[in-house]
Amino acid sequence: MTQEAGGRLPSGPAGPGLYGECLFRPQDEGEAARVDLGALVYDATTFARLQQLGVGPGMRCLDVGAGTGTVARQLLREAGVAEVVAVDRDIRFLAAEPVAGLTALEADASGPGFSPGLFDLVHARFLLMHLPSPARMVERLAALLVPGGVLVLSDAVDLTTEGAPRTPYTTAMRAMWRGLRETIGTDVSWVPSCPRLMVAAGLEAVAAEIHVPPLVPGSPMSRFWAGTWDRARAAMVGTGLVDEAGIDEAKQCLESPQFAGLSPGMLTAWGRRAVPPTTPS
Known part of the structure; x- marks a missing residue:
């Protein structure tokens, strides 16, 4: 079983629900x-890293928690x-x-019996932070790699x-981070441990980087957070x-040229099987 430094498993989410159920439901208008x-903000960074890791023609890839499919389609196109x-x-x-080449698989990758085969690339972005046991999920995803295959994980x-x-x-x-933890179990406290979890899962050449997109009035990043807060208000x-007024004031900050703040970063970690x-013949 994968463990953090000091022998402690990352705690994982504690909330009673799941992402996409009481919050951020796919069927909700505008979701x-x-x-x-978010894809407009992060896809270029994700794709550049995948290319630098040698992802290219002939490879079979698994995109877990694929969302609207922007990364999957970019890999193909x-x-x-x-x-x-x-x-x-x-x-x-x-x-x-x-x-062409895209297979959509409706499944819970953290559930029992998930066995889609082996892949040259396994990728997941902003997924493990919403799951009950990120350490076990790193192990599970690492086991889906062919020898030499690469696992790439990004979380906030x-x-x-x-x-x-x-x-x-x-x-x-x-308030958002605490509210999401208490309702759907989102937990980002373990994310800096992701590279160590990859090492513990037996991967090699493990490394990581952090991308922090700027908060600019009218930008996709600022609009993403405003929309996320609207959905997570309760x-x-x-x-x-x-309170409600405080959320509205925070949204005004996102639209102010005088505001200077840091968006949550995206930590991307990778490693190879x-x-x-x-054996000499």
């Missing part, structure tokens, strides 16, 4: 557009991979835009720590850290 705002199996618990957004890093200035924005962001207010040594 696909909200998700795509621009990297020229042979196939992408795109997994999500709800595949309505994937099925809405079929692409909270930068509104206690040392950050107290502003309407940081107050709202802290959970945020329920923490007692912020070892290639067994060849």
